[in-house]
Amino acid sequence: xxxxxxxxxxxxxxxxxxxxxxxxxxxxxxxxxxxxxxxxxxxxxxxxxxxxxxxxxxxxxxxxxxxxxxxxxxxxxxxxxxxxxxxxxxxxxxxxxxxxxxxxxxxxxxxxxxxxxxxxxxxxxxxxxxxxxxxxxxxxxxxxxxxxxxxxxxxxxxxxxxxxxxxxxxxxxxxxxxxxxxxxxxxxxxxxxxxxxxxxxxxxxxxxxxxxxxxxxxxxxxxxxxxxxxxxxxxxxxxxxxxxx
Amino acid sequence: xxxxxxxxxxxxxxxxxxxxxxxxxxxxxxxxxxxxxxxxxxxxxxxxxxxxxxxxxxxxxxxxxxxxxxxxxxxxxxxxxxxxxxxxxxxxxxxxxxxxxxxxxxxxxxxxxxxxxxxxxxxxxxxxxxxxxxxxxxxxxxxxxxxxxxxxxxxxxxxxxxxxxxxxxxxxxxxxxxxxxxxxxxxxxxxxxxxxxxxxxxxxxxxxxxxxxxxxxxxxxxxxxxxxxxxxxxxxxxxxxxxxxx
Numbered sequence: 164x165x166x167x168x169x170x171x172x173x174x175x176x177x178x179x180x181x182x183x184x185x186x187x188x189x190x191x192x193x194x195x196x197x198x199x200x201x202x203x204x205x206x207x208x209x210x211x212x213x214x215x216x217x218x219x220x221x222x223x224x225x226x227x228x229x230x231x232x233x234x235x236x237x238x239x240x241x242x243x244x245x246x247x248x249x250x251x252x253x254x255x256x257x258x259x260x261x262x263x264x265x266x267x268x269x270x271x272x273x274x275x276x277x278x279x280x281x282x283x284x285x286x287x288x289x290x291x292x293x294x295x296x297x298x299x300x301x302x303x304x305x306x307x308x309x310x311x312x313x314x315x316x317x318x319x320x321x322x323x324x325x326x327x328x329x330x331x332x333x334x335x336x337x338x339x340x341x342x343x344x345x346x347x348x349x350x351x352x353x354x355x356x357x358x359x360x361x362x363x364x365x366x367x368x369x370x371x372x373x374x375x376x377x378x379x380x381x382x383x384x385x386x387x388x389x390x391x392x393x394x395x396x397x398x399x400x401x402x403x404x405x406x407x408x
Numbered sequence: 409x410x411x412x413x414x415x416x417x418x419x420x421x422x423x424x425x426x427x428x429x430x431x432x433x434x435x436x437x438x439x440x441x442x443x444x445x446x447x448x449x450x451x452x453x454x455x456x457x458x459x460x461x462x463x464x465x466x467x468x469x470x471x472x473x474x475x476x477x478x479x480x481x482x483x484x485x486x487x488x489x490x491x492x493x494x495x496x497x498x499x500x501x502x503x504x505x506x507x508x509x510x511x512x513x514x515x516x517x518x519x520x521x522x523x524x525x526x527x528x529x530x531x532x533x534x535x536x537x538x539x540x541x542x543x544x545x546x547x548x549x550x551x552x553x554x555x556x557x558x559x560x561x562x563x564x565x566x567x568x569x570x571x572x573x574x575x576x577x578x579x580x581x582x583x584x585x586x587x588x589x590x591x592x593x594x595x596x597x598x599x600x601x602x603x604x605x606x607x608x609x610x611x612x613x614x615x616x617x618x619x620x621x622x623x624x625x626x627x628x629x630x631x632x633x634x635x636x637x638x639x640x641x642x643x644x645x646x647x648x649x650x651x652x653x654x
């Protein structure tokens with residue numbers, strides 16, 4: 164379009180490269196470079212939360228699965244109730260509750276004023292543990308009872324059967340679902356925005372408001388895509404390694 | 409000399425009486441084929457011997473040790489010790505899919521028996537040779553044929569040095585052309601004087617290899633005897649009817 168060509172021609176020469184024309188806003192490398200610094204800083208926060216959440220929530224989720232399967236009924240009911248509440252209410256509500264609700268509790272409230280990031284981590288871990296617990300429970304259900312019978316007849320005790328025979332198979336079965344949940348976790352970190360912890364989306368939104376351009380949203384989207392791509396590749400490699408074929 | 413003594417064994421699933429006062433003995437070096445229609449209680453009887461089913465009454469003695477007397481089991485540790493004298497081969501193999509053939513053979517003795525690794529390794533090498541699967545030692549079960557899987561399952565049971573080997577329809581899940589290789593391994597074991605109880609639909613195997621056949625129907629032992637008597641001269645009407653059908 165002639166108008167666009169004209170606009171391109173009046174761009175400052177200082178090494179600015181016009182990439183796209185979108186909604187009348189130029190996506191220039193200089194501009195992207197200028198917002199990339201703070202956004203990558205925000206992405207660090209995203210990655211940090213992701214790592215803390217996944218490293219803690221997976222073992223916790225597994226313990227929850229064991230609690231659900233426990234023959235000690237009160238423990239089983241407690242775990243089931245926990246999973247029901249955590250999966251049955253929005254994560255955002257849980258985050259808001261931990262950040263802003265806990266300090267308002269009578270008597271104990273004043274001791275429950277947590278650092279926002281710590282509170283957010285807590286919320287993610289508690290919530291995702293419930294999801295992982297359900298994934299692992301599904302993995303256990305998929306294991307044939309013949310595996311338990313063969314182990315028993317061969318003389319393995321319960322601990323050996325669980326750790327050497329059942330769990331490796333359970334993790335293998337659960338792997339695709341764990342991968343899926345992990346990708347969701349990466350994206351859910353954007354909920355930190357709601358409790359004012361500066362992460363990737365926070366910086367993007369700030370830049371959008373300040374510069375009247377939607378370019379930062381695209382950059383943020385791209386960074387999320389790169390993170391989920393890396394994660395997907397990592398899980399594919401793990402899946403291949405544990406293919407047992 | 410009886411190595412397994414079963415008397416008045418009773419087992420119910422809810423209201424359904426699956427085993428009604430079963431009594432039989434198995435002598436050392438016997439190869440006993442247990443035949444009968446589906447639902448006659450053959451598998452449940454076999455599974456009761458290794459405590460995969462809890463019986464409701466009767467007694468079981470294995471190699472002189474009382475596993476259960478008049479419906480009361482020995483202490484759990486005793487039960488474990490006594491059942492460890494028996495190995496079991498399942499219809500659906502039940503190999504551990506996350507372990508290679510070699511690991512399937514070596515992991516159980518490594519965990520259960522206090523034997524040096526070199527001894528275990530030597531035994532697994534010998535057994536793999538015996539079942540003709542030396543070249544598949546590092547394969548996963550998913551990459552084996554049904555017949556190969558069942559041969560590995562037999563070798564895995566033998567790794568524990570059992571005195572008695574129980575087979576629960578070992579060829580029923582196999583394509584017909586694959587049953588031969590499994591029956592051949594079983595026949596070799598019989599020739600080596602291994603005591604075996606085989607629940608089977610393979611009448612040919614029962615006739616040729618077993619030295620005693622037990623016919624079960626509706627939770628009872630109807631007739632038992634040498635294959636030549638039982639197959640050629642069945643005394644009971646139900647036995648006759650069954651043999652005519654198969």
